[in-house]
Amino acid sequence: MSRHFTRRGVLKSGAVAGAGLALPTYLRAQESGFTNAPTGDTVILGFNVPQTGAYADEGADELRAFQLAVEHLNGEGDGGMLQTFSEQNLDGTGILGKRVDYVTGDTQTKSDVARASAQSMIQKDGAIMISGGSSSGPAIAVQALCQEAGVIFMAGLTHSNDTTGKDKKANGFRHFFNAYMSGAALPPILAEQYGTDRRAYHLTADYTWGWTQEESIKAATEALGWETANTVLTPVGAGDFSSYITPVLQSGADVLILNHYGGDMVNSLTQAVQFGLRDRQVNGKNFEIVVPLYSELMAAGAGEAIKGIYGSMNWNWQLQDAGTQAFTRSFGEKYGFPPSNAAHTCYVQTLLYADAVTRAGSFNPCAVVEALEGRTGGSGSLEGIDSASNEGFLFDGMGNGPTLYRAADHQCFKDVLVVRGAENPTTPYDNLEIVEVTPVEQVWYEPDHPQFAGGDLGECNPGA
Amino acid sequence: MDAIILQILNGLDKGSAYALIALGLTLIFGTLGVVNFAHGALFMIGAFCAVTLNALLGMSHQVEDPTRTDFLGNPLQVDVPYVQDIFGEALGASIIDWAVPLSILLAIPVMLLIGLVMERGLIRHFYKRPHADQILVTFGLAIVLQEIIKAIYGANPIPTPAPDAFRGSVDFGQWLGFQAGSIIYPVWRLVYFFFSALIIAGVFAFLQFTTFGMVVRAGMADRETVGLLGIDIDRRFTLMFGIAAAVAGLAGVMYTPILSPNYHMGMDFLVLSFVVVVVGGMGSLPGAVLAGFLLGILQSFASMNAVKSLLPGIDQIIIYLVAIAILLLRPRGLMGRKGVMEE
CATH class of the missing domain: 3.40.50.2300 (Response regulator)
Structure with missing residues (x-):
């Protein structure tokens, strides 16, 4: 049987193929079962921080931390907190053997801009996880987008109760403390x-x-x-x-x-x-x-x-634990000044995501959610807290002491610092002094606390 | 009563900044007929003149202090300013302390130069173009200047304190016979008000009592006739652009202890200053000053809790409401010339 190529046939085939190629990557990837499933030897993370606007310096520090985390995941530098993290699954060979690459976006500290920027990173760049913050408005908006798109959102600096309260989402996780x-x-x-x-x-x-x-x-x-x-x-x-x-x-x-x-x-x-x-x-x-x-x-x-x-x-570089010292040394030697607590939370979130993927053995967001909830290893409870909701992924060695990623609302529970403006700072960096490390029991609350009421995690969305 | 006096003081203070910026805007509009949307950026650059001098005076070399360590556990490097090496510890520290007032000496030539370069290099090419083109090009210029400052100084506010002698507050109430402690007001804000009054008086005196000023005023009234008399009015107007830039710059320098400078501070003031110019009357110098103070005071009163509990959010829109009312009822503004904005 001979095959004849007609002009109309070629045009039709071309149009269909073109349309397929033009589809957003996350739609094309649906056949893999989840959005932006990595196919090559790299995996792309999206870092969405304010690079312009009033919080640009804060965003710049977050970006430095993200870059440091990527270096450490890829086996470059001194490894930072990889050595102190209680879960020893990360060995500097990327994530699940794939080299980590990243794209960045500028939120301008505006919810609509942050959402558009995250959308572009997901659709055009194929980012499988979005992280970043500096303001709760943009963080909440991006978290909702990630839920719809079927990617994981590892929040950076966001302190509003609503992020893990009335606006919480199954695909979203917050390491930072809250109001x-x-x-x-x-x-x-x-x-x-x-x-x-x-x-x-x-x-x-x-x-x-x-x-x-x-x-x-x-x-x-x-x-x-x-x-x-x-x-x-x-x-x-x-x-x-x-x-x-x-x-x-x-x-x-x-x-x-x-x-x-x-x-x-x-x-x-x-x-x-x-x-x-x-x-x-x-x-x-x-x-x-x-x-x-x-x-x-x-x-x-x-x-x-x-x-x-x-x-x-949430954290301060003057803490004396091994994790803090390792991170401060890595960051300080690379950039010449100590990291901020915004930088710390972003660095930790990147490592926690990488660890969760490794434990899950998959980039599928629902598998990552399960891992971060402690359902596939690493599960535990904080000592001294008698509550049915005291369960999730328990880890240590990241600068805040024993920390629980609570399964019920995806909020991290750990010690909180009370600080005071230093009277006689000796360097430009010790202008705050730690007054007290408030134990986690004192800052614990139940997921249905009135200040967090009204939200529902819902189901994880893999995007397929 | 003391609450009202406090709000009047706040209003006069805010109004001083509005009036100084609006004065420059009006000078440029009145002389060159250009609506200069980059004027807020000139205010911001003035503020960064103070930041720059502060940084220059604070330039240091490091001396190792073996008794203390830095955040990485290495011996602490202590900064010793060169100014202290040259003038001695006490005098050097005083010079650094007075960085903001000293910045006036830096800001005047720098702002004059920036004004002249702006006018000769860019704005003069737009004199015969429609106002929309002028607004677009000057707005674009403002964004460029803003981004340059951000690239050099970063995005965070940079604290630039007043000299120690002016850092505290005064019991203004006691001067007026009120109970002690009822009207406390920062000394520097009073300094800013008197400084603004001095600059405004200086600009008016310059225009009123010098031959140069007389020619400029004549040019503002009838540019063509002055030109026909053989006077190079363009050169004088260019210089007026430089003077307007310097006035905005000085307003910015002295505002730094009130509001830590950041790269977008000019935009925050620009829009309000335009409203001030419109309310005062496009091209009217006394109108700009009067409207600056009036709107500053009005905005302060609208921020009072008693007012806001009756009309929530009124403090955010009061100035624009006044502008709308003025444009509807008296388009030429409070002291504008008949016919301006009324065609």
């Missing part, structure tokens, strides 16, 4: 330092993170006996906060709680100090300022204004 945990760790120290008879005035960034942090800190300080004089929402990026600070002077409050982050925190704190709030005596007590969520970069931006001011952090 509730800040509210559980910080107030006992505040009571010890400032007493239980206080009137607090909140200035709060008007978006998801600010709202949940205000809710958590307000509930925790009121439980101590503090009164809340007022809560005022401020627009993100307000710049000049003088109009919001001057009413504090007449409010009868003796504590100002700044639920601000990044540039807003730098400006509001600096201006509050300029208005003489810290030199005031109100109700017979010294006026105090509290910044519940600190970062090293913000502390550097605020300069002398942070001296003696309390806040909380």
